Amino acid sequence: MTEPIHQLHPVTMQVHSHRPRQPRATITKTKILEAAARAFADDGYAATSMTDLVAASSSTKGGIYFHFDSKEAIARELVTHWSSALHHAYSATQESPQHSVADIISFFRDLAASVAVSSLARAGLRLAAETGIDGAREAFAYWVDITSLLVAAAIESGELPDNSVTRQLAWNLCAGFFGTVTIIRVVGDPGDFTTRMQNLADVHLSACASAKMS
Amino acid sequence: MTEPIHQLHPVTMQVHSHRPRQPRATITKTKILEAAARAFADDGYAATSMTDLVAASSSTKGGIYFHFDSKEAIARELVTHWSSALHHAYSATQESPQHSVADIISFFRDLAASVAVSSLARAGLRLAAETGIDGAREAFAYWVDITSLLVAAAIESGELPDNSVTRQLAWNLCAGFFGTVTIIRVVGDPGDFTTRMQNLADVHLSACASAKMS
Structure with a gap:
């Protein structure tokens, strides 16, 4: 494959x-x-x-x-690898006192790097969307939640407007990331994954900035 | 679930x-x-x-x-339901002689409607990303290919600029769509799926329009 x-x-x-x-x-x-x-x-x-x-x-x-103990225990450990990647990427953004749009970009850049280098993190991300593995759904939800926290902090700091596009930003970034990893796995991709994720983040962030307040 | x-x-x-x-x-x-x-x-x-x-x-x-004949034959038939949804949505855009950005929007709106109403199409979309089902990869690749045709026609008509963002548009729309369907399945979603997909298309299309020619 x-x-x-x-x-x-x-x-x-x-x-x-x-x-x-x-x-x-x-x-x-x-x-x-x-x-x-x-x-x-x-x-x-x-x-x-x-x-x-x-x-x-x-x-x-x-x-x-x-x-x-079981095959599921192995799958859970792989999901944990993805959760760790999430946790590390999130912690890195929390080191500075100022929270901003740059944190959102660096969070997804770090995740892209984890998926690019680690087959364990990549498998964990895929397994997080499977049914029947304890903790998988929670790992996926944790991702959307911490992305939402980063978005909320960027709104708080005044760097992102609080409009309907921004309120969907966390979902759209996670969806775009997961979908991109899936298409690359299924049909292959000639491009650079980390650059592609950077562009995706740029597209969504400028959409927030240019959307009407609503 | x-x-x-x-x-x-x-x-x-x-x-x-x-x-x-x-x-x-x-x-x-x-x-x-x-x-x-x-x-x-x-x-x-x-x-x-x-x-x-x-x-x-x-x-x-x-x-x-x-x-x-087999479980795989059932899965193949479900993948065919998704391919039919793709084919119908694409055919609908080809009825008018003028091809434009509106075709891309109506194509994804039709797909969103299919996924919203048909559990068979929804299962087929998910199975298209599975490994080990004959024709699944082809169905997924067909989706990206026909989306790319719609984008190429909109560039040809002059409605979309031919820049690096537009060249990733087909991928980003399919990735965003697949990722959104996945997140909704895994963590649930309070929002309206068809509106969400419409917004996603708007975000990507305006990014193409505002990107530098490169």
């Missing part, structure tokens, strides 16, 4: 290319998660069995069950 | 509320497709078995196999 996102150079790197020495158990766990992320992407979550994951991760059934 | 889309009143109706008398076989087939659309939405495609579909459609195994 074509998944060109991860071949693109991200704007910021959130994953260390030179990892510190890890204990063997952590290495095994990461190997299992990476194999599961690939298998869920290629065959879909429900079609992938624990037996498939044993084969894909070159692990043993015992090795997998040492780390995870 | 919350699926508020189908409760909203669509702008245009593409599905007849007063259907002509159908032969029994067609009624059964539609019942199976509707049950499958619900089951795939609730439990996901891969987690739903033919046995589940027998129970959900109050049909018999023989009744289902009379119409469909």
Whole structure:
């Protein structure tokens, strides 16, 4: 399957290319998660069995069950990777005392970078929209909620007008991001993902600025 | 699961509320497709078995196999419902000799209406982004392709400038539409879906108009 996102150079790197020495158990766990992320992407979550994951991760059934109770536990851990990306990107915006439109842009730029470099975050984002995984819906809702907080802060600071377009901004940015990642996965994309997300944010932010107050 | 889309009143109706008398076989087939659309939405495609579909459609195994060779054949038929919605919405724009920005708006308004009223089209759209269903990727790519044709015609007519924002317009509209349908499915939405899609189209179209030529 074509998944060109991860071949693109991200704007910021959130994953260390030179990892510190890890204990063997952590290495095994990461190997299992990476194999599961690939298998869920290629065959879909429900079609992938624990037996498939044993084969894909070159692990043993015992090795997998040492780390995870079930296939759903692996999916939950991948969703957690996406939630962590959300949390880190949000925390980074909270470091400065002033909150503004720049925070919204850097938040989505960081998320784009996470999705571009991390197959775990990318799988987690996709699984967050699946049915039947505990915590998935919550992770998706958390994304819309923290984006709404960033938008509210930019309205508060006076940088964004409080109109009907701005009130849909958080939804439209998350929808545009999710939809773009999906189209790239399904039909492939010749373009640069992080630049594309930057342009999408620019389009929506200028629409807020130029919309009538209503 | 919350699926508020189908409760909203669509702008245009593409599905007849007063259907002509159908032969029994067609009624059964539609019942199976509707049950499958619900089951795939609730439990996901891969987690739903033919046995589940027998129970959900109050049909018999023989009744289902009379119409469909396999579960994948049902999924393919649902994808076909989405492709038909695309085809009808595109054909409607081709009836007038002049092609313009209004065609792009009416194309997405018609698609929004289809998704709002038809659980079969809605399931087909979702399945088009699944892996492992023959023709799904093609249906998704067809959508982006015909949207690109509409954009190219609007550029040709002089209504849209040929700049970098316009060149991403087809992608951004399809991504925004798919992402919006996904968020509504996952987290629910208090708003009106067809109005929301209209606003999304307006935002992207004005961004094309105001972008620098490049």
